[in-house]
Structures are given as C-alpha cells and as structure tokens.
Amino acid sequence: MSVAVLVFPGSNCDRDAERALTELGLKARRVWHRDPLGDADAVVLPGGFSYGDYLRSGALAAHSPAIAEVRSLAKRGVPILGICNGFQILCEAGLLPGALTVNRSRQFRCTWEHVRVERALPGGYGEDAGKPGTVWSLPIAHREGRWWADAETRATVAGEGEVWLRYCGPDGSLADAYNPNGSLDHVAGLVRGRVMALMPHPERATDAWLGGTDGAQLLTAWAHRMGAAS
Amino acid sequence: MPHFKRVVAVDLKPALLDPEGxxxxxxxxxxxxPVQDVRVGRRIQLTVSADGPDDASALATEMAGRVLANPVMETFRVEGSPDERRDGAGGSVR
Structure with missing residues (x-):
C-alpha cells in the first residue's frame, strides 16, 4: 500500500510528511502536482504555502487539476489526509465544510497545542490510539487556521459528527484559553467520509527529540484505520 | 473578440470577524x-474577452463565484468599467 504526498509549488512540509510516513513503515512518495497520482492507496496534502497563499490560503491549489484527481479518488473512497495548508485546500475545494481564515490574534502562531479526539475513525482497526477522548500534544504553525462556518453548516458538522479534533487543555478540557486561533467550536480537525484534515503538524511530532511522539501515534492510527498500512 | 474590463469586489460576510479591519x-x-468600524475587502480587475458587455459580466460573475470569492465566507459584486456605464452598457450587475 502506498501513500502519495502531493506537492504544489510552495508546499514545504512534503519531505517531513514523506519521512514521517516512511518511518512508520508506509510506502510514501512525493508526487509533483503535474504528475499523476496513479495507484496511490491514500493521499496526503502536506503543509506549506501552495501558490504563495495568493488570493486565499489553499484557494488556487483547490482549483488545480491535481485536486480534481484527488476529488475523484475521494469519491472512490481513497483516504485523503490534509495537514495545515492541506486542510485549507480541502475546505476551499469543498471536500470539507467551512473555511479557514486569519487567526483571531492576527499572529502567525507557532506553538505546541493539545487536541482532543472527538470521534473514532472509520475502519475499526481495534487500536486504542486515536479513540475518542485521546489527548495529543502537537505543534501548530499557521496564520490562517481559524475555522469558520455559518450556523447551518456548524449544525450539520455537529450533527454528523464531523469534528475530528478540538483544541483543548492538557486534561482535555475546552476553553478559549486553549484555542490558539479562535476556531469556532474549537475545531482543529474535521472528517467527512474518508477525507480528513487538521491544522496541527503530526509529521513534526514523531520523535522525542522533535518534542514529542503524538504525531506518530496520530499518523499510525490514521494509516491503520484507513486501511493504508503496509 | 473585444475585451472588457470588469472589477470584482470581494468582501467578508458581515458575520465574520475581520482581524485586519x-x-x-x-x-x-x-x-x-471618529471611525466606528473597518472592514477590508479586495478589488480584482479583470480584462475579459467576450462577445459583448453582458457576456463579459456573466463570465466575471462566474469566475467570482467559483474562484475569486469563497462563498462560505465572502460576498462579491461585479462592476463594469466607467466607460461602459456612460454608454449605458455594463455597470453594476450584482
């Protein structure tokens, strides 16, 4: 099973994602956006600043031929994971609900935050890691990470259980003080079908010397539950 | 095919917090x-090849809805060039 890491001009976390997934025993390869994704069993949209974040973060990539291919893969049930800019792209493409806009603080936030898992992923691999209530410590690095949606969309997202991760305190509690960007409903990650995305960077938290290993847990849980494990 | 200038004005929906503003x-x-509120928008100037001013406005509206504005959080307005407005063609179409 292989994971394609889709690279746009301006992506800059693609090598980190490839390395992290490879270390977990997955067959990961970076794919330039003009090249076909081929027989990828899963696709990761990595972080960065695709097309310089021009117009809006993720907006130009969302209309690229590569994302048209991702859209048809998603329709076939191929797991898609967006990280940071990948999350922004998936929202702009309409594959995930809502939009990501400028942080409440107006600042680029580069910090470690806690996130709480809100729902189990499909697949039922039977792993404890990644079950609801799990709290992970992960780094964020973004200026446009405040998730926003109108009341109707928020109600749908809540009703369908599409919130995957919420920013929280170390004990899993929700409070504005633990919300680094002002996201509505503390949203840090969403899931719709097999399309998932999060603003934090799990690929930067895969070893103790990087500051933590919760990212490896998240990626392992994702890969196993999505059936993309080698 | 003649060219037409169109301006797409994009604004954040009123419900959205505007940190830049x-x-x-x-x-x-x-x-x-004595200013009470500031909202920052964006003006995008297009030069469009089209059969006529109405077609140009329709194309600009389509591009605005599909790419230039994100309907989740933004609204937009398409404006014609001042020259066309004087001729009675173009002008604000939305």
Missing part, C-alpha cells in the same frame, strides 16, 4: 478619527 480600526482611532 480591527487592526486598522485601532490605528485610525489612535490617530483620533
């Missing part, structure tokens, strides 16, 4: 101006 508001207030 807030920052500008703070500075303007600091300078003593």
């Amino acid at each position: 807030e920052a500008i508001l703070g500075v303007l207030k600091h300078l003593g101006y």
Whole structure:
C-alpha cells in the first residue's frame, strides 16, 4: 500500500510528511502536482504555502487539476489526509465544510497545542490510539487556521459528527484559553467520509527529540484505520 | 473578440470577524478619527474577452463565484468599467 504526498509549488512540509510516513513503515512518495497520482492507496496534502497563499490560503491549489484527481479518488473512497495548508485546500475545494481564515490574534502562531479526539475513525482497526477522548500534544504553525462556518453548516458538522479534533487543555478540557486561533467550536480537525484534515503538524511530532511522539501515534492510527498500512 | 474590463469586489460576510479591519480600526482611532468600524475587502480587475458587455459580466460573475470569492465566507459584486456605464452598457450587475 502506498501513500502519495502531493506537492504544489510552495508546499514545504512534503519531505517531513514523506519521512514521517516512511518511518512508520508506509510506502510514501512525493508526487509533483503535474504528475499523476496513479495507484496511490491514500493521499496526503502536506503543509506549506501552495501558490504563495495568493488570493486565499489553499484557494488556487483547490482549483488545480491535481485536486480534481484527488476529488475523484475521494469519491472512490481513497483516504485523503490534509495537514495545515492541506486542510485549507480541502475546505476551499469543498471536500470539507467551512473555511479557514486569519487567526483571531492576527499572529502567525507557532506553538505546541493539545487536541482532543472527538470521534473514532472509520475502519475499526481495534487500536486504542486515536479513540475518542485521546489527548495529543502537537505543534501548530499557521496564520490562517481559524475555522469558520455559518450556523447551518456548524449544525450539520455537529450533527454528523464531523469534528475530528478540538483544541483543548492538557486534561482535555475546552476553553478559549486553549484555542490558539479562535476556531469556532474549537475545531482543529474535521472528517467527512474518508477525507480528513487538521491544522496541527503530526509529521513534526514523531520523535522525542522533535518534542514529542503524538504525531506518530496520530499518523499510525490514521494509516491503520484507513486501511493504508503496509 | 473585444475585451472588457470588469472589477470584482470581494468582501467578508458581515458575520465574520475581520482581524485586519480591527487592526486598522485601532490605528485610525489612535490617530483620533471618529471611525466606528473597518472592514477590508479586495478589488480584482479583470480584462475579459467576450462577445459583448453582458457576456463579459456573466463570465466575471462566474469566475467570482467559483474562484475569486469563497462563498462560505465572502460576498462579491461585479462592476463594469466607467466607460461602459456612460454608454449605458455594463455597470453594476450584482
């Protein structure tokens, strides 16, 4: 099973994602956006600043031929994971609900935050890691990470259980003080079908010397539950 | 095919917090101006090849809805060039 890491001009976390997934025993390869994704069993949209974040973060990539291919893969049930800019792209493409806009603080936030898992992923691999209530410590690095949606969309997202991760305190509690960007409903990650995305960077938290290993847990849980494990 | 100039004005929906507008508001207030609110939008100027002014406006509206504005959080307005407005063609179409 292989994971394609889709690279746009301006992506800059693609090598980190490839390395992290490879270390977990997955067959990961970076794919330039003009090249076909081929027989990828899963696709990761990595972080960065695709097309310089021009117009809006993720907006130009969302209309690229590569994302048209991702859209048809998603329709076939191929797991898609967006990280940071990948999350922004998936929202702009309409594959995930809502939009990501400028942080409440107006600042680029580069910090470690806690996130709480809100729902189990499909697949039922039977792993404890990644079950609801799990709290992970992960780094964020973004200026446009405040998730926003109108009341109707928020109600749908809540009703369908599409919130995957919420920013929280170390004990899993929700409070504005633990919300680094002002996201509505503390949203840090969403899931719709097999399309998932999060603003934090799990690929930067895969070893103790990087500051933590919760990212490896998240990626392992994702890969196993999505059936993309080698 | 003739060319037409169209301006797409994109604004954040009123319900959305505008941190950039807030920052500008703070500075303007600091300078003593009696300003109550600031919202920052974007103007995108297009030169479109089309059969006529109406087609140009329709194309601009389509591009605005599909790419230039994000309907989740933004609204947009398509405006014609002042020259066409004088001729009675073009003008604001939305």
